[in-house]
Amino acid sequence: MSQVFDHQQIEAKWIQKWQETKLYKTPDINQGDQKKYILETFPYPSGYAMHVGHAKGYVGSDVTARYWRMKGYKVLYPMGWDAFGLPAENYAIKTGIHPRPNTENTIEVSKNQLNKIGLSYDWDREIGTHRPDYYRWTQWFFQFLYKRGLAYKKDSLVNWDPVDKTVLANEQVLADGTAERSGAVVEQRMMSQWFFKITDYADRLIDDLDKVDWPDSTKLMQRNWVGRSVGAEVDFRIEGSAEKIRVFTTAHDTIFGCTFVVLSPEHKLVDSVTTAENIALISEYKEQAKSKSQLQRTDLNKDKNGLFTGSFAINPINGEKIEIWVADYVLSNYGTGAVMGVPGNDERDFEFANKYSLPIIFTADKEEFISYSEKIKPEKIKHTLINSGKYTGINFEQARELILNDLINLGAGEAKLSFRLRDWSISRQRYWGCPIPVLYKPKENTGEGGMTDGDWEVELVPETDLPVILPEDVEFAPTGRSPLLDHKEFHQSAQKYGTGYKRESDTMDTFVDSSWYFFRYCSPVNDNTFADPEEMKKWMPVDQYIIGAEHSNMHLLYARFFTKVLFDAGLINFDEPFLRVRHQGMVAGEDARKMSKRWGNVVNPNDVCDEVGADSLRTYEMFMGPFKDGLPWSTSTIKGVKRFLDKVWKMQDKIVDVENEKIESSLHRLIKKIGSDIEDLSFNTAVAEYMKFSNLVDEIGGVSNSQFARFLKVLAPFAPFMAEEIWQNLYHKGQGFEAKNSIHKQLWPVFDESLTVDDEVVIGVQINGKTRGEVLVDEKDNSDSVLEKVKQDEKLVKYFEGEIVKVIYVPKRIFNVIVK
């Protein structure tokens, strides 16, 4: 009789032995070897330990990695730390403890948690974005983009907290426009910031989505985020002026309905079109708009207001004279900052026209408002033009072409794609991030009264001097300035490049750190390049990336952008980094609320491991429901999973000499099903399959040695500790542990397809589409022979009084008789 499964002692033993023997070391790989690169989002060690919700995604990845190893694939399954960023810095500010020791400490704690649940990472490949050997290459990427003309500086608005005197991230600004922390009303402030020119890649970021296997909803989110719209730019001559107003429109076929033009308050032509009597009002309006934050401007509850400038424009298509207005519902940073007002087509324009009694002309033979952006289904907007001069009666699609051509011929327009995507702002006025490797050289004749941005020239820090080290002794409490600005030595050290040189004091957005980490895993110890090209050829692209749906959009977009730039530079031979993306759902607390300290519903995986064991935790998290769904934690369900594993443990004592046929065929089905379920990430049904098998063994009363061995192998990815313990007990008892004898080094058992199908099966019998009974059919049966069987069935015979009109037999599925 075996002892009870002492999970605490046994799991600790295997964690240690697996580490000692480097069981999960990444194998050497040759190009062309069958490989799988299994990736998952790396956590940010902010100061708080992980909870079981984090564990779920990791266990799912681990099961997959273990499976592919057993299938004979070379598997890269690494882990690291997304350590820079706001959470760690805020935790530091809160506790007064410097983020570095704090981060390293959290990493230690988290690493132990991950090991405790049996995740099979190759820790030799661990990376941390906050470590100089890593961020040296984050800085290289910055310079790489800069040299390719994809990093530039411009003035841009930031959220400014006047009380805390600091720049806020969007997530720190509440919906009412106040700061989350201080409660102050957030202002918009101009600041000179670094940008990456991701808009250069807008088209490819949409088009290349066709190449990858991602959830449709995720692809759609990316498409909508980039937001390509097909339209035209049209020039409206200003009456009595040589100037023209250029507008962007996605609906140039509605141009006959254009009854006014609206400029954004920031538009450069506002001043010149404003007539003398309107100057006072308009400049006041402009001032108001300036003081409004983007949030306020967009939260105005659709109350559109604006002012007439006093000038008129000429509609190029029909020569109509229309009023030029200024309104802040038009944004300066989208399109051209000016729109043609088409109240018959656009809801906002309609509201605006109503409010100020501007004319409304309908140009579509449908009253509903229509839009042409790509997200609207084409069949919903088919219509014919009305009130449109010579184009009246023409289908809108044709009209679009005709009108555009005519506008081009008139010299008053051109076809234009527009994108919603904006360039990526990467400057952060924060301490805990990667320094931007840039120097500022003072210009010769500096102006009087302090230096402004224009008095400096940008120079890259020489590559041989990278990394620019993030100083440790920095005052990281908020002061209203980039913490590095006031670090004397940091800037002093720039003097070696020339007198008066200073360093860039902002740090990079942490999205930059995480936009290339998956390359680094291919050769994490490497001083010569961000990742060895040969190693990348062997491992990349990523075969499976598991990431939470909530925060995947931006990250995926940025990582794809980096990949495409590297591809264009000839540094890699693929232009999409993640072949397959899947999402894992969050685990909520037992009260169905988000797990957080606030609700006191956080479950620490360590506690669960201590109580019921890591195998139970793992198997339960896979069993609780569909992997991609968010589900509440359930203490009672985990007991059921533990019950199942205890049964497996007891199977050791039920090994018999006779090989039962029923168990054998059930085992073949199991091997097949577990394999396909793991590949589909359908873990919950896989676990149900194990349970069925163990129930069958219970029923039969025994299992053969060979059958049990195969069962243990397919169980190993889910319950690696128990599988290993039993495996060693049965086959290597008394021997010292050797890596090659580990169950995790065994090959996945093969199944015989013919054994997975039953010769005989009970199917449902339908009479006129209603299920009335069942009948046992076998392989040889055809429609006629089944009908004979059905007619002989006592329960069914009564339905055959009428004439049989039709018989449908789907072999081994359903038998349906239509009787009159």
Added chain:
RNA sequence: GCCGAGAUGGCGGAAUGGUAGACGCGAAGGACUUAAAAUCCUUUAUCUUCGGGUGUGGGGGUUCGAGUCCCCCUUUCGGCACCA
């Protein structure tokens, strides 16, 4: 408002257009026990006149057959938002 994903027993959920409710939890009854825990066995969608009827948010439709496909509606959860 727009976009996306959902809605199936008391609960979590299962189901290539083919016998709805696999598997687990919970519950009820029983066995073992002085007793409890643990374990094991049985039952468990629902109504029923025991023939059968009704059931996958609601209403239509396609089909021999719909949880699954199509149209409309209700509702829950995510994401985005004056994008011209």
